[in-house]
Amino acid sequence: MSELLFYQRPTVLNKEVHKSIRFSPVADFRFTNKVNSVPLLAIEFFEASRDLSVLFSQDQQGQYFPIALLSLKNQGHEQVDEAGVWLGNYTPAFIRRYPFVLSTDKNVCFDADYSGLQETEGEGELLFTEEGAYTDTLSKIIEFVTNFEAEHVRTREFCQAATEQDVFKPFVLQIITADKKPLRLDGLFVIDEKKLMALDDSVVTHWFRQGYLAWAYAHLHSLGALQRLSEKLDTRT
Template identity: 50%
Template structure:
């Protein structure tokens, strides 16, 4: 999972080195302009499914993770409006957490090149005593929540893999005579296999929320039609 996809100059946040650093929140998401998908956590499947397909990819270790398909283009997407604003659709938490992130050890890091740190205006991250400001505490809480959801999502994907529920999802769309578009290397949950999982698994997945995530994923596949229509309009 490309955890630092957008970060050009990541650094650990240090209360001594960055004691004067201030942060100004921004609605400019133009840093995403070159990607056509971003990772997603399970709890986001519900909201994302209204606007974009939720599919699965596989990393070099053979482990699966979910992603939100933003467009059918080879690179880029059309969710950006004026001044880098995000259009009226769901913004994945992976995007919203930028320019901050947590390391596997729980250390806060940030992109030193991010525009949110280039303004003279903004809110300090550390107070005069060197303690976390309220702004930083809120950021850390968001990052911790995201990290917990990310780990839970990996557990969910591991269970799906163990139950052999993933099936390849290959799609070919004929935009015009000379421009066939193919989606390869992606996976979906096999709905037929899903009906044969043991009853105790169904109950456990219901209690954990994983069953709801699964059906939100399946529901999201209908959003492919929206991407196809948008793609054809732009050809």
């Protein structure tokens, strides 16, 4: 999973250096404009599947990870309007945690280029008290990025289990755009429902208890959202 997809200047949060910094929540989501998908946590499949298609991709090591497909274009999407307002019914946690992220050594980092982090008096909420303790704002941020990391681990475990059972298959999207040009998205994968149905009973029981079975079917259910993305693309002038 590309942890730093949107982060231009990741910086470790330090209570001495950043004791006066104030945080204003993200209101402008145009920082996502150049991507057509973002990584997704497995626990998000249920809510995301009502609005977005959940597919799988592979990282540089060949490991599978889930993504929320935001658009059928090769680059960019239409989930954000010109004012930066998110138009979709569901915003992936990968986007919601910006500008913060938990580093591999468990330090809280932030994008120093994010305009909503500054030392202007009266704008935003302080992250540290005068004594250097966490404010409620920072405590909630830390809770969010920590939970994100924990669910990221569970998601990796789910993908590893699916890989071991060989249930992934390639999925190529080919459509004709409104201007009659062919568009092809490859490098995508889905769970093969036939292979899912053929799993041994012991595996099915384990997957059910781990929540993997529900996640697999939430993913398959989400493929219906491809039609909405297709309609949105085809109506562009």
